[in-house]
Amino acid sequence: MSSVPLSEAVAALIPRAKTELAELVAFASVADWRQFPKSESQKAASWIADALRAEDFRDVEVLDTPDGTQSVYGYLPGPADAPTVLLYAHYDVQPPLDESRWLSPPFELTERDGRWYGRGAADCKGGVLMHLTALRALRGQGGVPVNVKVIVEGSEEQGTGGLERYAEQHPGLLAADAIVIGDAGNFRLGLPTVTSALRGMVVAEVRVNTLQGNLHSGMFGGAAPDALAALIHMLASLRDETGATTIDGLDGGGEWPGIAYDEADFRQDAKVLDGVGLIGTGGVSDRLWARPAVTVLGIDAPPVVGATPSVQASAGALVSVRIPPGVDAVRTGEALRAHLTAAAPWGAKVEVTLGGSGQPFAADTGSPAYAAMAEAMREAYGREMAEAGNGGSIPLCNTLAGLYPRAEFLLIGLSEPEAAIHAVNESVSPQELEKLALTEALFLRRYAAAHSATQGV
Incomplete structure (x- = not known):
């Protein structure tokens, strides 16, 4: 030896x-x-x-x-x-x-x-x-x-x-x-x-349809239901005024018992721009490791370059929810589906497809x-x-x-x-x-x- x-x-x-x-x-x-x-x-x-x-x-x-x-x-x-x-x-x-x-x-x-x-x-x-x-x-x-x-x-x-x-x-x-x-x-x-x-994770794709096809915004805008606007409304409902995740049926008040994440350190680690506030309430550690957190991963919508003056007939998004221990991924997926469906305005047709998940x-x-x-x-x-x-x-x-x-x-x-x-x-x-x-x-x-x-x- x-x-x-x-x-x-x-x-x-x-x-x-x-x-x-x-x-x-x-x-x-x-x-x-x-x-x-x-x-x-x-x-x-x-x-x-x-x-x-x-x-x-x-x-x-x-x-x-x-x-x-x-x-x-x-x-x-x-x-x-x-x-x-x-x-x-x-x-x-x-x-x-x-x-x-x-x-x-x-x-x-x-x-x-x-x-x-x-x-x-x-x-x-x-x-x-x-x-x-x-x-x-x-x-x-x-x-x-x-x-x-x-x-x-x-x-x-x-x-x-x-x-x-x-x-x-x-x-x-x-x-x-x-x-x-x-x-x-x-x-x-x-x-x-x-x-x-x-954290566990749930991913869902949401698809919104309101019209049989796109319409000229000058001729129909103001009365025709815009699928992209409906989608934006639905996604906005997943957060409150502070930016905290608010999905019906999920507890958003968990507290982290371990190390505290200093807010100034987090801002530096995350490279948050000067003057931009963090989202949510409570300690940073709570928000990261003890509470659900929703993220919009992508949106199907016309890009700015090449966009036409149209009311959109269809729009979609990919949404993820990170969940802390004690929260079930299957139940979270169903809660997300129910929340998005209920949040759809104007009777818009909504389809939510649950994708991959992990507990x-x-x-x-x-x-x-x-x-x-x-x-x-x-x-x-x-x-x-x-x-x-x-x-x-x-x-x-x-x-x-x-x-x-x-x-x-x-x-x-x-x-x-x-x-x-x-x-x-x-x-x-x-x-x-x-x-x-x-x-x-x-x-x-x-x-x-x-x-x-x-x-x-």
């Missing part, structure tokens, strides 16, 4: 992590075959499988999931009677958006101002390297003290549910005592954070795994662990919680605000990668020790 402190062992591995992250970022693994070659995702999956085999993982497989994508699985056995920990990340990424706005090529890891830039650097290819670095450091320090399963998904960003359905079809594959989801992030750079709640998720913050993680974060960062929510959805969490109700869930990761995930110029902090890899290694040690203590070993 090496006499080098674990922190130094992790630090020594960071140059290797950078080299390998550059290799992984180079794959344009966007799981949308209309825009990007499927071969790029397949190459990324193959790279991860090879990396696991190099670390002596057994049963390494590239799994063909029902949505046509691939996930990578591997198993690393630990000591006898040790607990099993599942480590999750995903290798698929968001499209780069407007490449002309990137200061360096999106699929070429580039160091600039102390950060590493590239699509997926934080979300979530950096999470793959976080897991690998933690395990490598432990292997050089006498071995990994738990049984480890790794699953790296290939379609998380697309939300097509391939891994969820595969897990349901193979219920024993991902069974574990603790599950570490490496797809979250610290509340602030350098502030160790676990994400204890994830919210809440972790048990009183579990032994949380205590072990708090100790690990305290040692790695020299600060107490914070607890935050996350506006994103990770449907796999609910799937695994349903399959393994006794498993303990922890959500950590590299997507702190400066990472700008899903935006142009995404980046990762190498210092954050180092500290979180150390945190994970320390957690695995403490979790193994706690498990041994409860078993009387």
Whole structure:
């Protein structure tokens, strides 16, 4: 066993992590075959499988999931009677958006101002390297003290549910005592954070029809019912005068028990323009993590350029509602449908089609795994662990919680605000990668020790 402190062992591995992250970022693994070659995702999956085999993982497989994508699985056995920990990340990424706005090529890891830039650097290819670095450091320090399963998904960003359905079809594959989801992030750079709640989401398409066809606004405007105006009226009814979401049948008064999000910090993080107010009431944390939040994602309407003086016969919109733990996605969808239908003026014909949805998720913050993680974060960062929510959805969490109700869930990761995930110029902090890899290694040690203590070993 090496006499080098674990922190130094992790630090020594960071140059290797950078080299390998550059290799992984180079794959344009966007799981949308209309825009990007499927071969790029397949190459990324193959790279991860090879990396696991190099670390002596057994049963390494590239799994063909029902949505046509691939996930990578591997198993690393630990000591006898040790607990099993599942480590999750995903290798698929968001499209780069407007490449002309990137200061360096999106699929070429580039160091600039102390950060590493590239699509997926934080979300979530950096999470793959976080897991690998933690395990490598432990292997050089006498071995990994738990049984480890790794699953790296290939379609998380697309939300097509391939891994969820595969897990349901193979219920024993991902069974574990603790599950570490490496797809979250610290509340602030350098502030160790676990994400204890994830918003769920409901998406609905609403279509409004009032006329058999468009009409000349000079001849018919003022009496003919305008479908676009009807739609605007309906969408406006989803918010009150403060901008807070008001969908009939949904409670909008929840309060967040964890860390408070300072309004000035939020304005800076969200890049709110000077003089523009925030929407809703109550604390920012309440609005983000404890209350429903509606967003109009898109509207079918004539563009300004090329528009004609017409009364519109038809209009449509795509609407999403993010929901906190304790609110059911199915009931929310039906409430949204009923609200929009009831809000239609002038007897307009309305059709609301519910699309994809995901239930919210809440972790048990009183579990032994949380205590072990708090100790690990305290040692790695020299600060107490914070607890935050996350506006994103990770449907796999609910799937695994349903399959393994006794498993303990922890959500950590590299997507702190400066990472700008899903935006142009995404980046990762190498210092954050180092500290979180150390945190994970320390957690695995403490979790193994706690498990041994409860078993009387």
